[in-house]
Amino acid sequence: MYSRLIMRFTSFASGSGGNCGLLRAGDTRILFDAGISLRRIRTHLAQQALTMQDISAVFLTHAHRDHVAGLRMLCKYHTLPVFATAETCAILRREAPEVIPRLCEIETQRAVELPDGLTVTAFPTMHDIQGSAGYVVGHNGLRFGLCTDLGCVTDEVFEALCGVQAAMLEANHDLMMLRNGPYPYPLKRRILSDRGHLSNDACGALVSELERFGLESVLLGHLSKENNLPSLALETVRKAGSATLQLAAALPDGAVTVDCGEKPCLELS
Numbered sequence: 001m002y003s004r005l006i007m008r009f010t011s012f013a014s015g016s017g018g019n020c021g022l023l024r025a026g027d028t029r030i031l032f033d034a035g036i037s038l039r040r041i042r043t044h045l046a047q048q049a050l051t052m053q054d055i056s057a058v059f060l061t062h063a064h065r066d067h068v069a070g071l072r073m074l075c076k077y078h079t080l081p082v083f084a085t086a087e088t089c090a091i092l093r094r095e096a097p098e099v100i101p102r103l104c105e106i107e108t109q110r111a112v113e114l115p116d117g118l119t120v121t122a123f124p125t126m127h128d129i130q131g132s133a134g135y136v137v138g139h140n141g142l143r144f145g146l147c148t149d150l151g152c153v154t155d156e157v158f159e160a161l162c163g164v165q166a167a168m169l170e171a172n173h174d175l176m177m178l179r180n181g182p183y184p185y186p187l188k189r190r191i192l193s194d195r196g197h198l199s200n201d202a203c204g205a206l207v208s209e210l211e212r213f214g215l216e217s218v219l220l221g222h223l224s225k226e227n228n229l230p231s232l233a234l235e236t237v238r239k240a241g242s243a244t245l246q247l248a249a250a251l252p253d254g255a256v257t258v259d260c261g262e263k264p265c266l267e268l269s
Contacts, residue, residue: 006261007137007144009168012036012044014221014250019067019148021168022048025139026116031058032135032146035066036253038073044255052078056114059122060084061149062132063091075099083112085122087131108133123160125150128195136160144260145169148222151196153206161210166217166260168250169206171237172197173227181227197222200233204240217246219258 007025014021018036022029022045029050034041045051058080061067075082075098082102084092089103106112111119117140122133127149134147134157145167147157161167178188178199191197198206207218218241220233230249238247250256 006259007139007142007166008257008259009144009146009166009219010044010048010255010257011168011219011221011250012041012255013253014148014168015223015225015252016066017225017252018069019061019222020044020070021146022050023137023144025118025137025142028056028114028116028118029054030056030114030118030120033061033067034058034070034074035064035068037070038077040253041070041074047255052080055080058082059120059135060088061125061134061146062127062129063088063095064129064149067149068092068096071099072096075102083120085124085131085133088133089131091129091131111138121160123156124154125157126152126154126195128190128193134160136164142260144258148172148198150198151192151194153198153202158206158209161206161215162213164210164260165214166219166258167210167215168219168221168258169203170198170222171200171203171220171228171233171249172222173199173224174229174232174236175199175201177229177232178224178227183226191227197224200228200236201240203233204237207237207245208240211242211245216244217258217260218248219256220247220249223249223252225252 012020111121119138143164145164148170
């Protein structure tokens with residue numbers, strides 16, 4: 001049972017096949033990314049006893065297809081505001097002009113205020129597309145962080161995430177699996193670059209540092225099907241974290257929930 005005294009984030013899909021998640025705080029519900037079909041989004045919402053009419057807004061991390069593939073249909077049938085950085089909005093205006101009426105430009109480091117005292121603050125991330133961002137959501141003294149699709153942890157990323165109690169963080173690849181795997185060298189180099197994707201080891205190092213500032217629960221996201229295994233990602237980050245850390249891996253398709261509140265928990269549904 002969802003409690004209004006916590007923030008709850010549920011990943012509906014995470015990975016190169018599509019990304020979308022739901023955050024609930026008080027009576028406000030927002031979606032992060034729309035990289036899966038509107039039909040799948042509606043199905044996942046129904047499993048949470050919700051409909052699209054319950055959603056207040058959509059926030060986009062960046063304009064890669066696996067994060068915006070369902071946006072056209074979502075904007076066609078629903079009049080939700082779609083928040084994104086100026087660079088992401090510019091890309092969408094060129095590539096998906098039908099979503100223009102829904103776009104709302106946001107500045108990094110400046111909070112967007114939503115009902116129930118909810119604040120959503122974007123921060124820049126290093127990825128191979130302009131305007132890539134992570135988010136920190138605040139509500140009643142609680143803070144939740146969402147940060148996937150980044151090649152390295154910059155000072156801006158670390159400072160933004162300091163003090164979150166729960167987060168979804170990228171653990172894209174196992175270094176040995178990627179280096180010894182079937183990907184062509186240019187693609188491997190892209191993934192390993194500062195504008196690529198975060199490895200299990202880099203995620204573990206970030207988690208270890210963030211625990212010093214109050215991090216309690218982590219959902220590992222954007223795991224590569226070809227270059228990672230949930231068991232490897234969980235083992236690597238577990239070794240870097242403390243014994244009390246709540247840890248789970250998001251699924252390519254399927255609900256996994258992390259709570260941000262007095263009694264942190266993770267659940268698979």
